Amino acid sequence: MRLPRRLAELAVAAWDREELGGIGDESREEYDVRDDAAELALIGPAISERGVWDGEEVVVELDVVQVAAALRAAR
Structure with missing residues (x-):
């Protein structure tokens, strides 16, 4: 799958973020x-x-679950 740089950077940042509380x-x-x-x-x-x-x-x-997540994130 091809994703725009900005969306890819946001995905990586979202994964790396720590939730406190x-x-x-x-x-x-x-x-x-x-x-x-x-x-x-x-x-x-x-x-x-x-x-x-x-x-x-x-x-x-991406596997099928990740493709679905990417499509939903892109909306």
């Missing part, structure tokens, strides 16, 4: 944002481990 009360919008971030984070390790940078894009082989 638990999740408190949140609105539906806050839940949706957190859920989107989690989807994006799922492709971070693949990009870090086997992504090949090609200019402003990264090319990475």
